[in-house]
Amino acid sequence: MNAPESPRSFGRNEPDYPNPLPRPEGEFEALQKAWKAPSGLSFITAVNNTYVGLWYIGTAFLFFILAGILALIMRAQLALPESNLVGHDLYNQLFTMHGTVMMFLFAVPAVEAASVYLLPNMQAARDLPFPRLSAYAFWAYFVGGLVFFGTIFFGLAPNGGWFMYPPLTGSKYSPAENADWWLLGIGFIEISAIAGAIEIIVGVMKTRAVGMSLDKLPIYSWAMLVFAVMIVIGFPAVILATLLLEMERAFGWPFFIAERGGDPLLWQHLFWFFGHPEVYIIFLPATGMVSMIVPTMAQTPLVGYRLIVLALVATGFLSFGLWVHHMFATGLPKMSLSFFSAASTAVAVPSGIQVFAWIATIASGRMKLTTPSLFIIGFLFIFTLGGLTGVMVAMAPFDWQAHDSYFVVAHLHYVLIGGMVFPLFAAFYYWMPVASKYPLSERLGRWVFGLMFLGVNVTFLPMHITGLIGMPRRVYTYPVGMGWDTLNVVSTIGAFMIAAGVAIFIYDLARKFRFASDDNAGNVWNASTLEWLPNGNYNTRSIPEVVSRDPLWDQPNLSKDVEEGRYYLPGTATGGREALVTSPFDARPQYILQVPGPGWQPVLAAVFTAAFFLLLTVKFVLTSVVCGVIAVGCVIWWLWETDPGPVRPPADIGGGIVVPVYVTGPANHSWWAMIVLMVVAGMVFTCLIFSYLFLWLVNPGAWPPQNVRIPEWTWPSLAAFLYCGSAVLIAAASRQLRGEDRRSPISVPILIGVALLFLCGGSAIDLWAQWGTDLSPSAHAYGAAVYAIMSLQIFFVLTTLIMGAYTIARWLARRLDSVRRTTFDNTMLFWYYTVGQGLVALIVVHCFPRLTGGI
Amino acid sequence: MSGRRTGQVLLMVAGLIAWAVQFTIIYAVTSTLCGRGWADAAFLGFEIVPMTIVSATLVTFSATLLAAVWSFRNHRRKGEQPVSGADSFMNHVATLINGLSLVIILWHGISAFILPACA
Amino acid sequence: MNLEARWHTLHGWLGTFAKRAAALFCMLSLIGCSGVQSALDPAGGDASRIYWLTVIMTVGGTLIFLGVTSLLLYAIFAPPERRAWLGTRGTIVYGGLAFPIVTLSALLPYGLIVMRDTDVPQEGALPIEVIGEQYWWRVRYPADGRQTEFSTANEIVVPVGRSIAVSVTSADVIHSFWIPNFGGKIDMIPGRINRINFTAERPGVYRGVCAEFCGDQHARMAFDVIALEPEAFEAWRTEQAKPAREPEIPLLARGRELFRVGGCGSCHAVRGTEASGQFGPDLTHVGSRRTIGAGQFPNNIGTLAGWIANTQHIKPGVRMPSYGSLSGEDLRALAGYMESLK
Structure with a gap:
């Protein structure tokens, strides 16, 4: 760690400002210039969190409206029994798209988008640590999402349900491309979500206001941290599931086909291991928002900060023990079900803690009944009800009745609308003065709230009964005389009430929303957190030092002092965009991160990545591959400009603190990002190994199946030796690349080159050995599982190959030396991961079947 | 992140990790034994499935109890020497999380006394 | 009054209360909860057990919901000096931590006991095999004692008072077998055979449906369930096992x-x-x-x-x-x- 320990003590009450007034001539202008947004057509190359965040939120909201319209069509169809408004084919596409779009294109992106906008402001960071990555995530989502949604106009939209259960979605029962749109479209949008999550984790941990130690972190940051970690753990499962199903559809590898040793339940395990945490992934950021809004509206500090942190962390863990409660009716042993019942029950406790924390906060202050407050009250009402029905469905016997009936439809909408949409609307009203010149209308806000609140209850409260008196979900129509008619009409009326509320909101938005950065409406609510500081594209003029959780209340002149530049880093040290990186626990300044500015690379990379996936879906393989190559090229072009090295000596940011403008090793932000990426990769691999073991479990006596040979020991041993050898070579290269003298010996590229040969050789030998046994990937699930593990390994080896070649290129271009070695470090970390994964893969594939001896 | 900090974070979520371990063990063992019809096996006269659940519960519960006591003592000791805000906060949250985990781990052990192994 | 008697009184009172509340709710929503396909009109032991679980959780949930809402409104509207006690950490510890732990510690074992007692295989049960196929049900009655085996479709006839053991699987995609009046649902999964057990206690005509989305006509995949007195059932069974009758005209x-x-x-x-x-x-x-x-x-x-x-x-x-x-x-x-x- 190259960063110095701060000589100053933190947590002082008496601020003596780090930087004196008046500020030097031209300092502020330089800061403004560095952060100026591009103009004209290049405006879309902006990467600043303010712009990207707002585009992101706007797009997510667009999908909310679109998916809402789909829901209205469905409700219109269901208003009357035996209705012919839409046929079964369209209806099945509608409900599939409604669920998919709301979950993948609205809910997760919306909360991620809000945090791209809010997090840096709330932590008084100049920007997120990887602004181009957020831009890439946004554009990939924007292009991919719109094309995906467009399929509904051509009758090509997926129609197998948002949960996509095979075998219905396998090639036998869904031969058309509809299912492929889901698999490739969604798989790829998840990658964008993961990119956002990596950004958020590093952002929360590393870019905060000075002195904003873990105990002073806004609850919203805590929520986003847990959120992002959950994405990193949960999303890989569904990415793997989509990969497996797509391989089954495209090449006939039978992961889910029972006749050939597969099992449809494998999909359900993988899908819900993602799918249940997903609910909390959506819910936690919303609770984070609520915990920010409630104290402001009650004008009092949050009660039970630590208990809320407990609740967030506990929810994050427990939500991974619930997935089988979507599978209570699949015939698993009761004992197994009981564990999930217990976990589903347990997760109610953290929710209870949060609800009571808000009630206590409200009671300790004086709640102003503004529109955000109304949405918060509505949220508490609706969410509490949804949480209680959640405890009901946690009881397996009750769920055997309620599962896949309208009761569950009611429950999930109470939880999701109550737990996410209402807080989001509260947030829209609450933070509008940060983003816009004018706040939204309080008068119309009451109408919006009233219509939405009544609408939600009128729509979904009756559905509890509709379900218990026997109406199953996902039916395009229902017979006359079942007693469901009245309830359905009522639900339909309610749905249109919600729509009316949203329509008024859009009208108000059109009237009042005018984008603003430095001329925003300001702190109209007298809020206490840093996003309400005066700000511009550069966020705050200087980075404040905070001494409490409510700095704007406890440090009375903070706004003025920050704006005058009295705090840290009031200008730019390198002349470009930069952020102050702080230590993860105590938020001491560590170094100045040189942040990349606008550029076409992320936009182009995103467009071509989207094109790769979308063209692959319609089987334009060649064009698709060309786009993929261009996308990789754009990413390399983008990366080439990063890792700038120490462009100047350590800079004084004020108060006698001198920090470097470049560090390497574990203090570096991209080191952290690489570790998180390795966790993502590790989760994909873990889920794959789980799939392998699961398929073993359902194939007694056929693992491997009759007539299948396992390769001789020689080959896997040789492959393992080569893998280890390549890791040793990379370690040696790392040793060569040490020292303060900026050396860059030629041994480094040579070692990397040889290591690449070893790595690729190991992988090739393993593939060749399996191939030599005539193992077919499509005959039986065993072969499919073995080839899947190998394919994943080959993918990682190829990625390492590109990274290794890139590192060599950096050396050739004299952009790599013993000080400026972040690129090498990242490659090295990824390399070690690839080798580790390869070794585990060899052990599983070659040892497991021998050990179990075919039982 | 220094070793001390890593330890602190691990202690903070020790109970939840213990729960995750308990959960993985009891679920994996039940699924495997029931799925393959090996659940009739007995060990020292105890049915193997409930015995696994009970022992996994006991072990993880004790581990969590240790973590809870340890973090509680850290938390209580704060008066003796000055600690940073982050430290005091972590110790307190650790106590809370480990305490709650005790209840959750117990809840996962109940079924061994109520349900048949594989029905 | 001893404890057991008290319990019975309480149980009876709760039952009456729940029935009245349910009736009121049904009246309010302008529908009848009794129906040929309703979990709220149990016609068998398992469905009743689940029904009681439903009632208890609904009543409890409603009370908790009213409590939380009242506290919330109190926190907003009560005069500051009267609501001050609510604005402390204690509220969270007691309301958000202790209360849920106590309540759920009672509910969870109760739920597990209901689970243990529901869907239990019985000696001498009548075996029936049902195979879900895209949008219809293949039903097989295996040979049972003197009775020979036969197949039928989209209709299940069961005797009252005898446990029924249904084995289900699927010929194509996943379906789910659900007769709300008799108990919960069980998925029909290709490559797996699942079982569900129930006993009909009241003769009558009921209806089952497919509860798992299975494609185009998932909405039109239902079946009749007819519970007959044992003699009538035997007579039906004998008739069904016979070959088709000759045309008479x-x-x-x-x-x-x-x-x-x-x-x-x-x-x-x-x-x-x-x-x-x-x-x-x-x-x-x-x-x-x-x-x-x-x-x-x-x-x-x-x-x-x-x-x-x-x-x-x-x-x-x-x-x-x-x-x-x-x-x-x-x-x-x-x-x-x-x-x-x-």
Whole structure:
């Protein structure tokens, strides 16, 4: 760690400002210039969190409206029994798209988008640590999402349900491309979500206001941290599931086909291991928002900060023990079900803690009944009800009745609308003065709230009964005389009430929303957190030092002092965009991160990545591959400009603190990002190994199946030796690349080159050995599982190959030396991961079947 | 992140990790034994499935109890020497999380006394 | 009063209360909760157990919900000095931590006990095999004592008072077998055989549906469940095991001939004739069933004729093609023959 320990003590009450007034001539202008947004057509190359965040939120909201319209069509169809408004084919596409779009294109992106906008402001960071990555995530989502949604106009939209259960979605029962749109479209949008999550984790941990130690972190940051970690753990499962199903559809590898040793339940395990945490992934950021809004509206500090942190962390863990409660009716042993019942029950406790924390906060202050407050009250009402029905469905016997009936439809909408949409609307009203010149209308806000609140209850409260008196979900129509008619009409009326509320909101938005950065409406609510500081594209003029959780209340002149530049880093040290990186626990300044500015690379990379996936879906393989190559090229072009090295000596940011403008090793932000990426990769691999073991479990006596040979020991041993050898070579290269003298010996590229040969050789030998046994990937699930593990390994080896070649290129271009070695470090970390994964893969594939001896 | 900090974070979520371990063990063992019809096996006269659940519960519960006591003592000791805000906060949250985990781990052990192994 | 008596009184009181509350709720929502396909009208032990779990959780949940809402409103509207006690950490510890832990520590074991007692295999149960197929149900009664095995479709007949052990699986995609009046649902998964056990306690006609989305016509995949007194059941069973009856009048004989030349027998079986197809529902006693089209339309000569002529219009996506080219006369004969297969 190259960063110095701060000589100053933190947590002082008496601020003596780090930087004196008046500020030097031209300092502020330089800061403004560095952060100026591009103009004209290049405006879309902006990467600043303010712009990207707002585009992101706007797009997510667009999908909310679109998916809402789909829901209205469905409700219109269901208003009357035996209705012919839409046929079964369209209806099945509608409900599939409604669920998919709301979950993948609205809910997760919306909360991620809000945090791209809010997090840096709330932590008084100049920007997120990887602004181009957020831009890439946004554009990939924007292009991919719109094309995906467009399929509904051509009758090509997926129609197998948002949960996509095979075998219905396998090639036998869904031969058309509809299912492929889901698999490739969604798989790829998840990658964008993961990119956002990596950004958020590093952002929360590393870019905060000075002195904003873990105990002073806004609850919203805590929520986003847990959120992002959950994405990193949960999303890989569904990415793997989509990969497996797509391989089954495209090449006939039978992961889910029972006749050939597969099992449809494998999909359900993988899908819900993602799918249940997903609910909390959506819910936690919303609770984070609520915990920010409630104290402001009650004008009092949050009660039970630590208990809320407990609740967030506990929810994050427990939500991974619930997935089988979507599978209570699949015939698993009761004992197994009981564990999930217990976990589903347990997760109610953290929710209870949060609800009571808000009630206590409200009671300790004086709640102003503004529109955000109304949405918060509505949220508490609706969410509490949804949480209680959640405890009901946690009881397996009750769920055997309620599962896949309208009761569950009611429950999930109470939880999701109550737990996410209402807080989001509260947030829209609450933070509008940060983003816009004018706040939204309080008068119309009451109408919006009233219509939405009544609408939600009128729509979904009756559905509890509709379900218990026997109406199953996902039916395009229902017979006359079942007693469901009245309830359905009522639900339909309610749905249109919600729509009316949203329509008024859009009208108000059109009237009042005018984008603003430095001329925003300001702190109209007298809020206490840093996003309400005066700000511009550069966020705050200087980075404040905070001494409490409510700095704007406890440090009375903070706004003025920050704006005058009295705090840290009031200008730019390198002349470009930069952020102050702080230590993860105590938020001491560590170094100045040189942040990349606008550029076409992320936009182009995103467009071509989207094109790769979308063209692959319609089987334009060649064009698709060309786009993929261009996308990789754009990413390399983008990366080439990063890792700038120490462009100047350590800079004084004020108060006698001198920090470097470049560090390497574990203090570096991209080191952290690489570790998180390795966790993502590790989760994909873990889920794959789980799939392998699961398929073993359902194939007694056929693992491997009759007539299948396992390769001789020689080959896997040789492959393992080569893998280890390549890791040793990379370690040696790392040793060569040490020292303060900026050396860059030629041994480094040579070692990397040889290591690449070893790595690729190991992988090739393993593939060749399996191939030599005539193992077919499509005959039986065993072969499919073995080839899947190998394919994943080959993918990682190829990625390492590109990274290794890139590192060599950096050396050739004299952009790599013993000080400026972040690129090498990242490659090295990824390399070690690839080798580790390869070794585990060899052990599983070659040892497991021998050990179990075919039982 | 220094070793001390890593330890602190691990202690903070020790109970939840213990729960995750308990959960993985009891679920994996039940699924495997029931799925393959090996659940009739007995060990020292105890049915193997409930015995696994009970022992996994006991072990993880004790581990969590240790973590809870340890973090509680850290938390209580704060008066003796000055600690940073982050430290005091972590110790307190650790106590809370480990305490709650005790209840959750117990809840996962109940079924061994109520349900048949594989029905 | 001893404890047990108290418990009984309490139980009785709770029961009355719940029934009244449920009745009121049903009245308010302008529907009857009693129904041929309702979890709120249990007709068997398992369904009752789950019903009671539902009632207890609903009542408890409602009380908690009212409590939380009142506290919230109190926190907002009560005068500051009166609500000050609520604005402390204690509120969270007692309300958000201790209360849920205590409540859930009681609910969880209760839920597990209900789970243990529900869907339990019994000695001497009547075995039935049901296979879900895209948009209909193949039902097989294996040989049982003196009774021989036979197949039927889209209708399950059970004796009252005897435990029923249904084994389910699927021939194509995942379906789910659900008779709300008798208990929960069980998924029908290709490659797996699942079981569900229940006992009907009240004779009557009920309805089951497919609860897992299974494709185009998931909405039109239901079946009738008829609970008969044991003697009536035995009589029904004996009838069903017999081959199809011979046509008695020329029109019906013509219908049978049309059935033969039309190739219906390549998909459908009519025991006692050469029709032995296994692809579609067994039609040996199709005339005795209450409904056709997997629980969709009342079974009579008119709907049968309509179904044969317009299958793809009525239920688009099923395997059976529409036989729209039959003349009116032929259609009547064919439908009449079907209807005569009692």
